[in-house]
Amino acid sequence: MSLPVEALARYSDLHPKLSYEKFHYGTAGFRMAGSLLDSVMFRVGVLAAIRSKRLEGKTIGVMVTASHNPPVDNGVKLVDPRGEMLEASWERHATVLANTTSTDEFIDAVDKLVKTYKINLDHPANVLYARDTRPSGVELVAALEDGLKAMGANGRNEGVQTTPILHYLVRCVNTKGTPEAYGEDTVEGYIKSTADAFKKLIAGKPAPPPLVVDCANGVGYVALKQFAEYLGPAITFIPMNNDLENAAALNSDAGADYVKTNQKFPPSIAPVLAPGQRACSLDGDADRLIYYYLNSRKQFRLLDGDKIAALVAGFITDLVKGAGLEGQIDVGLVQTAYANGASTKYLEKRLPVACVPTGVKHLHRAALRYGVGVYFEANGHGTVVFSPATYEVLASYQPSTPTQATYLEYLNLLPKLINQTIGDALSDMLLVEAVLAHKHYTALEWDSIYIDLPNRLLKVVVPNRNIFQTEDAERRLVHPEGMQKLIDDHVKKFESGRAFVRPSGTENVVRVYAEASDQGQADQIALKIAGIIYDETGGDPFERPGEFL
Numbered sequence: 001m002s003l004p005v006e007a008l009a010r011y012s013d014l015h016p017k018l019s020y021e022k023f024h025y026g027t028a029g030f031r032m033a034g035s036l037l038d039s040v041m042f043r044v045g046v047l048a049a050i051r052s053k054r055l056e057g058k059t060i061g062v063m064v065t066a067s068h069n070p071p072v073d074n075g076v077k078l079v080d081p082r083g084e085m086l087e088a089s090w091e092r093h094a095t096v097l098a099n100t101t102s103t104d105e106f107i108d109a110v111d112k113l114v115k116t117y118k119i120n121l122d123h124p125a126n127v128l129y130a131r132d133t134r135p136s137g138v139e140l141v142a143a144l145e146d147g148l149k150a151m152g153a154n155g156r157n158e159g160v161q162t163t164p165i166l167h168y169l170v171r172c173v174n175t176k177g178t179p180e181a182y183g184e185d186t187v188e189g190y191i192k193s194t195a196d197a198f199k200k201l202i203a204g205k206p207a208p209p210p211l212v213v214d215c216a217n218g219v220g221y222v223a224l225k226q227f228a229e230y231l232g233p234a235i236t237f238i239p240m241n242n243d244l245e246n247a248a249a250l251n252s253d254a255g256a257d258y259v260k261t262n263q264k265f266p267p268s269i270a271p272v273l274a275p276g277q278r279a280c281s282l283d284g285d286a287d288r289l290i291y292y293y294l295n296s297r298k299q300f301r302l303l304d305g306d307k308i309a310a311l312v313a314g315f316i317t318d319l320v321k322g323a324g325l326e327g328q329i330d331v332g333l334v335q336t337a338y339a340n341g342a343s344t345k346y347l348e349k350r351l352p353v354a355c356v357p358t359g360v361k362h363l364h365r366a367a368l369r370y371g372v373g374v375y376f377e378a379n380g381h382g383t384v385v386f387s388p389a390t391y392e393v394l395a396s397y398q399p400s401t402p403t404q405a406t407y408l409e410y411l412n413l414l415p416k417l418i419n420q421t422i423g424d425a426l427s428d429m430l431l432v433e434a435v436l437a438h439k440h441y442t443a444l445e446w447d448s449i450y451i452d453l454p455n456r457l458l459k460v461v462v463p464n465r466n467i468f469q470t471e472d473a474e475r476r477l478v479h480p481e482g483m484q485k486l487i488d489d490h491v492k493k494f495e496s497g498r499a500f501v502r503p504s505g506t507e508n509v510v511r512v513y514a515e516a517s518d519q520g521q522a523d524q525i526a527l528k529i530a531g532i533i534y535d536e537t538g539g540d541p542f543e544r545p546g547e548f549l
């Protein structure tokens with residue numbers, strides 16, 4: 001088969017590129033105002049089909065979502081056959097195709113891609129896709145489908161689903177009937193196997209107290225309802241911010257990003273919480289999870305991705321030891337520079353900890369190096385991955401005592417409870433609840449594992465963020481020259497101060513993170529560095545944010 005040039009041209013003409021837009025496939029795929037994405041969606045459809053053919057018909061996933069961003073935004077991400085994010089080298093092809101200015105140029109670029117990889121177009125193309133609850137998703141999915149039609153690809157529309165469910169389904173479809181079979185490739189199959197593993201894991205433990213779940217008025221509520229049905233009395237949820245009728249409500253004063261960024265309760269949650277009661281927030285596509293509670297002094301206390309990682313890694317380490325598998329299964333943790341310094345200090349004493357650049361793909365890749373790799377970004381995105389060798393050990397190990405056998409049983413349930421393809425707010429939430437039940441931890445006890453260092457995260461708008469280059473997992477600047485020295489000279493004035501600066505991969509800003517032994521110092525460090533960056537990059541003195549030092 002040759003490239004279906006005629007069909008490509010016909011469909012492409014229905015989705016012309018807006019001449020002034022420049023698109024970039026970044027950390028979060030393509031993401032911007034939904035109204036600007038029509039041509040991008042069509043081209044992503046074509047690219048997904050080409051990638052599927054390149055992989056001899058393996059199913060590629062496409063998720064239409066803008067996660068925690070405002071309801072008018074939308075976006076799209078491609079998912080590789082194992083349910084992982086698109087291979088990095090193909091991000092560039094996505095950007096190139098999205099930016100071709102005419103149908104002819106687009107077809108030429110597709111042709112070039114096919115020739116470069118010597119793709120055999122006789123292979124079938126299979127694409128599985130879903131969208132979040134954003135209204136613009138309906139038309140964007142239609143544009144995506146035109147891309148699939150133009151290539152004669154088989155499309156499987158999963159409707160409105162969470163991002164992690166889409167990733168899970170892709171892995172299931174591609175591993176079906178193989179020794180690595182991941183599960184049944186249906187949403188019901190996902191809910192059932194996750195819920196069953198949870199029920200078995202907490203069997204005999206007291207049912208956790210009811211959990212307040214802030215659904216960010218998004219698709220997470222759809223999955224939560226299904227979980228609630230299967231879980232029955234095993235756990236009670238109190239769903240909040242579950243209005244799916246009002247599109248404008250999505251992520252508005254709600255959700256994991258709101259809580260982590262503002263370090264406060266969503267306004268609707270504060271009044272319903274009793275002191276000590278746990279609550280959690282999902283984000284708009286349910287791949288991030290943040291916990292929090294009201295302490296006895298009626299203060300907000302955050303239990304973020306670092307706290308989840310510490311809880312989960314500690315639990316798994318205990319299980320491995322208890323089963324007598326120490327030395328046979330190595331448990332490791334992966335963080336980014338945004339991890340609270342107190343968490344890193346606490347965890348490094350207990351297990352190997354790696355620090356990698358921001359972005360799930362980096363964390364995921366690093367986690368695969370361990371027998372059991374736990375990774376979480378501070379913002380609540382993370383999961384646990386089990387290596388093939390670990391699966392083998394778990395399947396063949398003969399415990400020598402009944403206690404070891406019990407621990408082994410728990411360990412064997414974890415790969416079923418956890419969505420290993422990507423961070424999954426709902427399966428992570430059930431994991432946290434199971435660990436709390438096993439450890440008999442209240443929110444306060446969990447919080448007390450270590451005490452967070454006060455910190456401050458700021459954005460600085462600069463003319464060109466690309467001049468900022470980093471090394472050492474983004475912890476030091478190598479460019480602009482001399483900037484790191486200015487930062488160091490300032491930070492060293494503060495005891496236990498730490499700070500770093502990096503360009504955002506998703507917004508046109510530079511981020512400044514600082515932490516210190518008290519909040520005032522963390523603020524001073526961050527605001528001074530923000531001022532340095534602003535001034536050194538030629539920021540307009542009349543527009544200089546008032547708080548910068």
Ligand SMILES: CC(=O)N[C@H]1[C@@H](OP(=O)(O)O)O[C@H](CO)[C@@H](O)[C@@H]1O
Binds near residue numbers: 381503504
């Ligand atoms: C400080 C921060 O939270 N950064 C986020 C944000 O990346 P930036 O490159 O910092 O814009 O979005 C990413 C994608 O969602 C997420 O992986 C990351 O953790």
Ligand SMILES: [Mg+2]
Binds near residue numbers: 067283284285286287
């Ligand atoms: Mg998200």
